[in-house]
Amino acid sequence: MNILDAAYHTVHDFLGGASALASRLGIKSPAVLNSKVNPNTHTHHITLLEAVKLMEITGDYRILQEMCARLGKVAIDLPDIPESQRDTSLMDTFLCIGIKKGDISALFKEMMADGRITQGEALDMARVIHEMHKALSELNQQVQSCVHP
Incomplete structure (x- = not known):
């Protein structure tokens, strides 16, 4: 299949x-x-x-x-641990950062392939770095909102 x-x-x-x-x-x-x-x-x-x-x-x-x-991966069911009360939005934001890091790494590899950086490549890199900054800021806000007094 x-x-x-x-x-x-x-x-x-x-x-x-x-x-x-x-x-x-x-x-x-x-x-x-x-x-x-x-x-x-x-x-x-x-x-x-x-x-x-x-x-x-x-x-x-x-x-x-x-x-x-x-x-070449596997998917497994996560254990249902009621006391953990996983915050999926926080986890999604955290995982998004990993994806954005991958975007930056892939773009960097592509950008460096010919040994020179064009203005367009620099703009593309600035764009993905900006997206990473936004994701990190969102993660920071979500973590701060989860702090128990």
């Missing part, structure tokens, strides 16, 4: 199929959802947010599992 097949089967194996899922996903009609998950259709595509919502609604994680398989 591949990612596109996983999306198709997630929709079609769900009780009621696209008819039961389309409106819950905020998609106009079952026909549009069918097109979005049809591996042979090149005009409609399921978005990442729709894929996540689809997995949340159906409890079917084949899309995630196929993504992991393709990338």
Whole structure:
């Protein structure tokens, strides 16, 4: 199976199929959802947010599992620890910083590939550094708001 097949089967194996899922996903009609998950259709595509919502609604994680398989990764269920009360927005912000660091590293590698830095490359780097600053500032604000007196 591949990612596109996983999306198709997630929709079609769900009780009621696209008819039961389309409106819950905020998609106009079952026909549009069918097109979005049809591996042979090149005009409609399921978005990442729709894929996540689809997995949340159906409890079917084949899309995630196929993504992991393709990338050589695994996904495991996190333990449910009620006393931890994970703050997912804080965790999302923290993980976003790691992603932005990766963006900076990738851009730096690309920028240095020819041994010189153009004005455009410098502007691109300034842009991703600015995004990192914003993410760090947001993380700082969220951490400060979580401090217990």
